[in-house]
Amino acid sequence: MASNRGVVFLGPNHVEIQSIDYPKLENPNGKKINHGVILKVVSTNICGSDQHMVRGRTTAPTGMVLGHEITGEVVELGTDVEYIKMGDLVTVPFNVACGRCRTCRAQETGVCLNVNPGRAGGAYGYVDMGGWVGGQAEYVMVPYADFNLIPFPDKAQAMEKLRDLTMLTDILPTGFHGAVNAGVGVGSTVYVAGAGPVGMAAAASAYILGAAVVMVGDMNPERLAHAKSVGYEPIDLTKDASLEDQIAQIVGKPEVDAAIDAVGFEAKSHGQHGEEAPATVLNSLMTITRAAGSIGIPGLYVTEDPGAKEQAAKTGNLSMRFGLGWAKSHRFYTGQTPVLKYNRQLMQAILHDRLPIARIVNATVISLDDAPQGYKDFDKGAAKKFVIDPHGLIPKSA
Missing domain, CATH: 3.90.180.10 (Medium-chain alcohol dehydrogenases, catalytic domain)
Incomplete structure (x- = not known):
């Protein structure tokens, strides 16, 4: 054998x-x-x-x-x-x-x-x-x-x-799936949460789908520097400035046409000492995505997370501002690519x-x-x- x-x-x-x-x-x-x-x-x-x-x-x-x-x-x-x-x-x-x-x-x-x-x-x-x-x-x-x-x-x-x-x-089809489901097209302004490999694949996918500008947010300076070196606008989530303000500095208004969650359930809240907050990316994307826009969610969410700090999150229950997404007529796309x-x-x-x-x-x-x-x-x-x-x-x- x-x-x-x-x-x-x-x-x-x-x-x-x-x-x-x-x-x-x-x-x-x-x-x-x-x-x-x-x-x-x-x-x-x-x-x-x-x-x-x-x-x-x-x-x-x-x-x-x-x-x-x-x-x-x-x-x-x-x-x-x-x-x-x-x-x-x-x-x-x-x-x-x-x-x-x-x-x-x-x-x-x-x-x-x-x-x-x-x-x-x-x-x-x-x-x-x-x-x-x-x-x-x-x-x-x-x-x-x-x-x-x-x-x-x-x-x-x-x-x-x-x-x-x-x-x-x-990772490439996963990033592409996120960008397609976020509705990225010619001239879109796009925000990608997460500068890891899936986030970078999503950013690359947004460009070949015709995006005008792609912003990538993260807390890791090495990853942000790499994102900038290959042509994307880095957004440092450890800064005191809000995500909305940083986006407005780049595109002129605090919103985007399409947003992609490439982080998933191990997300951390914004700021220098961000604590784990599994719904923070989803909530931030609802805040910045235009009315009637779409949010692609290739980032992984699980039904059981034994290491979660929040008791509800241990069984995949997240504290989402779903009412905000409903009020803005957002479309959410999740799941395995x-x-x-x-x-x-x-x-x-x-x-x-x-x-x-x-x-x-x-x-x-x-x-x-x-x-x-x-x-x-x-x-x-x-x-x-x-x-x-x-x-x-x-x-x-x-």
Whole structure:
């Protein structure tokens, strides 16, 4: 039997590289399946959603193999796989989706009805998402391969652009989903809450959708400096000046056409000593978004947060000013991104040099053995997107 290693969650702030089982063509219940493939992982990224689990802010069990952002080469085919071929280099949407249920047929693959007995929606290596083994590993199994996998048309070209194309698995379509649902279009003024990788992907997406100006708010000076260096207007949320005042200084009025929450439930209130306040981003976005505007919410919110300071937030209950959003006729768009809905056009934008997402999110390649340190650095707020290279296959950057 071939060997395999992966990033294993062992408790709050503790991950290790361990020997794990080589993947089998079977589902999490041990039933043999023929519609899957086994991939040699070429790249797999550390995501902010992974970080929530590693911090102990979810009910993730110990022993989980982490990782839902996977790009890989097909090394084994199930007998029912017809269109994916041996040797294909593929991008793997983080959603596990059957392609057959009502929601998948409607392109809402983030809430597939058949891959998770506990709730709608499945994902690799994530809490409450069906038990599918994660891909921060050397090898991983992907089910429903003909539906889920997207082969790159030119393998050599894709390898040269892998730092960009690895973002197709999650953060780029997630940022794009947030921008689309916020109604970003030609000439829009846009505010993105959060200058982490998803926030930067949302900002990049707003620009290719035609935004006139994109502002990015954060409390981390390194991330704000990076946002400015790649062309966005930074807003420092530790300043005494309110968010409305800082926006007015840039666009002339204290409102925007579209707003995107790329922070989620571990948000902190504004100011130098901001305390955790899980609804603060949502409330601030209702304040600054124009009447009849939209708020895209790709930031993660959970049904259970054992580490929450507020008792209500432990079960996902937030102190929202929903009346304000109702009075302004806001539209709110939430939930897991249906990656397959966007990936072809985003792939083409990368391949034709319209979207240098690796530079925008500051992609930083590390080895599998360096993944635990990557988690620590990311947790400290490094202005980087860590890309794990399990087999040393990613070409050196120019």
